Amino acid sequence: MEAVIEARGVWKWYGHLIANQDINLEVRRGEIVSLLGPNGAGKTTLVKQIYGEITPNKGEVRVLGQPPTNAKVKRRMGVIPQECRPYDDLSVWDNVYYMGRIKGVSKEESNSRAEELLAKLGLSESKNKMAGDLSGGMKRKLLIAMAVINDPELIILDEPTTGLDPSSRREVWEMLQGLRKAGRSMLLTTHYLDEAERLSDRIYFINRKIIASGTTSEIKERFSEWYEVIDYTTGEVRKVRGEEVKRVIQEMKGKFEVRLPSLEDIYLEMIRSAE
Amino acid sequence: MLSEFLNLLKMQFKTTKNYIPAIIFFTVFMPLGLLLVFGLTAAQSFKGYAISGTVTFYVAVSIINSVAQSLAYERNVGRFSLMMASGIPRWVYAITIALSNGVPSLASITVILLLGEFFLRVRIESIPLLLLAIASSLFSASMLGMLMGLGIRSQQAVNQYSNILSLFLSFFAPVYFPLTFLPIPIRYLAFLEPTTYVSQAIYLSILGSPLSALWSLGSLGFGVILLFASKYLSLFRS
Numbered sequence A: 001m002e003a004v005i006e007a008r009g010v011w012k013w014y015g016h017l018i019a020n021q022d023i024n025l026e027v028r029r030g031e032i033v034s035l036l037g038p039n040g041a042g043k044t045t046l047v048k049q050i051y052g053e054i055t056p057n058k059g060e061v062r063v064l065g066q067p068p069t070n071a072k073v074k075r076r077m078g079v080i081p082q083e084c085r086p087y088d089d090l091s092v093w094d095n096v097y098y099m100g101r102i103k104g105v106s107k108e109e110s111n112s113r114a115e116e117l118l119a120k121l122g123l124s125e126s127k128n129k130m131a132g133d134l135s136g137g138m139k140r141k142l143l144i145a146m147a148v149i150n151d152p153e154l155i156i157l158d159e160p161t162t163g164l165d166p167s168s169r170r171e172v173w174e175m176l177q178g179l180r181k182a183g184r185s186m187l188l189t190t191h192y193l194d195e196a197e198r199l200s201d202r203i204y205f206i207n208r209k210i211i212a213s214g215t216t217s218e219i220k221e222r223f224s225e226w227y228e229v230i231d232y233t234t235g236e237v238r239k240v241r242g243e244e245v246k247r248v249i250q251e252m253k254g255k256f257e258v259r260l261p262s263l264e265d266i267y268l269e270m271i272r273s274a275e
Numbered sequence B: 001m002l003s004e005f006l007n008l009l010k011m012q013f014k015t016t017k018n019y020i021p022a023i024i025f026f027t028v029f030m031p032l033g034l035l036l037v038f039g040l041t042a043a044q045s046f047k048g049y050a051i052s053g054t055v056t057f058y059v060a061v062s063i064i065n066s067v068a069q070s071l072a073y074e075r076n077v078g079r080f081s082l083m084m085a086s087g088i089p090r091w092v093y094a095i096t097i098a099l100s101n102g103v104p105s106l107a108s109i110t111v112i113l114l115l116g117e118f119f120l121r122v123r124i125e126s127i128p129l130l131l132l133a134i135a136s137s138l139f140s141a142s143m144l145g146m147l148m149g150l151g152i153r154s155q156q157a158v159n160q161y162s163n164i165l166s167l168f169l170s171f172f173a174p175v176y177f178p179l180t181f182l183p184i185p186i187r188y189l190a191f192l193e194p195t196t197y198v199s200q201a202i203y204l205s206i207l208g209s210p211l212s213a214l215w216s217l218g219s220l221g222f223g224v225i226l227l228f229a230s231k232y233l234s235l236f237r238s
Helices: A043-050 A092-102 A107-120 A136-148 A166-181 A193-199 A216-223 A242-251 A263-274 B002-040 B044-076 B079-085 B090-102 B105-120 B127-151 B155-171 B184-190 B194-207 B211-237
Strands: A003-014 A017-028 A032-036 A058-063 A077-080 A154-158 A185-190 A202-207 A209-214 A226-231 A236-241 A256-259
Touching: A003 A043, A003 A185, A017 A032, A017 A043, A017 A185, A017 A209, A032 A043, A032 A193, A043 A058, A043 A154, A043 A185, A077 A136, A077 B079, A092 A107, A092 A136, A092 B002, A107 A136, A136 A154, A136 A166, A166 A185, A166 A193, A185 A193, A193 A263, A202 A216, A202 A263, A209 A216, A209 A263, A216 A263, A226 A242, A236 A242, A242 A256, B002 B044, B002 B090, B002 B105, B044 B079, B044 B090, B044 B105, B044 B127, B044 B155, B044 B194, B079 B090, B090 B127, B090 B211, B105 B127, B127 B155, B127 B194, B127 B211, B155 B194, B194 B211
Parallel strands: A032 A185, A032 A202, A077 A154, A154 A185
Antiparallel strands: A003 A017, A003 A058, A202 A209, A226 A236, A226 A256
């Protein structure tokens, strides 16, 4: 499958601080790929290099086969940067319409796309409201509308659901899944394991460098070196290696459960060992 | 790029319509107060300085501050990233913010000039020189604001230093009085302050002196240097 994002040996540093270390990453057409990592892991720095806000000190990034600083390539992308806010002093409609015009979409197309997107996102009734008056979830939806007004092939979302309540998060997830169904490729960064697990085709764990990558099941398969054995009689939770599971459960008197570690457990273990 | 630039500018102007009461106060009442304070207490031969000083004060306080602070805010809320991701270079976006903040000041400047003529009986002798002086001063002040807004990382620091700098440049420069009032060593230091050029260019245009054009040129030079410094900084930051 054709790669829409390719990062090869990317390094980014600020003085003595290394933000990204020899990053190799690929997003293929039609995929949703998540970057997972703790705060300060270099996710946003990497994403900024992918959408061309900053350039790597070493290595190469190509987006849709071109350097990401190319203005024509940027018009084929839709990006929501981290902690970005729409223009509070503009109406919902103006935010979307002008973003289209800025991205080179014609007047007529901006009008019709804005109308269509606002309807799809349930923002039609609020289209004359100031963006500053919207709730957090609605603002995030508005940003998504602004990002996709140019009908981009690739969508990059830096922490799209941070700070949202559970129902708003789910609404955003549904929208992203809808975009995937429409054939869009996506790169998203997140702190939330459940989000990554639910949305992504593939995941990269990053802590300055890539520490693991693959589908959720590949990662679980590769990195689950132990099982979690829960003894419901005592409430004890034990981490047990595969060959010992049989012996441990034979010793148990009451009800028990054996399960593979969750993605979150694997992630925390990896981050800890990488530090 | 021109169409994108114009749409960006249009969008920036639309955001200012929410601040009409503040715009009215700062456009009409505050200049009136300043002109009355400085103009009515000055000798007739220096009344022109009340006008050039008030215009300069306006240029310094409203433009340097608003451009620097708007840029810092925009950076803080991630809109620079949003624009850069949309293919708009950082410095082009900064220029649209600078212009949208700078152009409304034209209304304030017009009001100051009209009030000056009405209350202080000071007539403008050369409109072309005055226009040149105003255009160059708006440009240099916008560029100074842009450099601060792009150059200082923290938004709080930008807010603080732009306030200090704009007031410093208004009252620690020969803005409300002639340059010759300053003793020689300090006079040289005043040449480092863009507001010196702005006030002298406006004052001399009021008198109709062609020397005004030279001061405007100085102001323009400041603006160009600051523009290149901002552009360099944008490239350096990437």
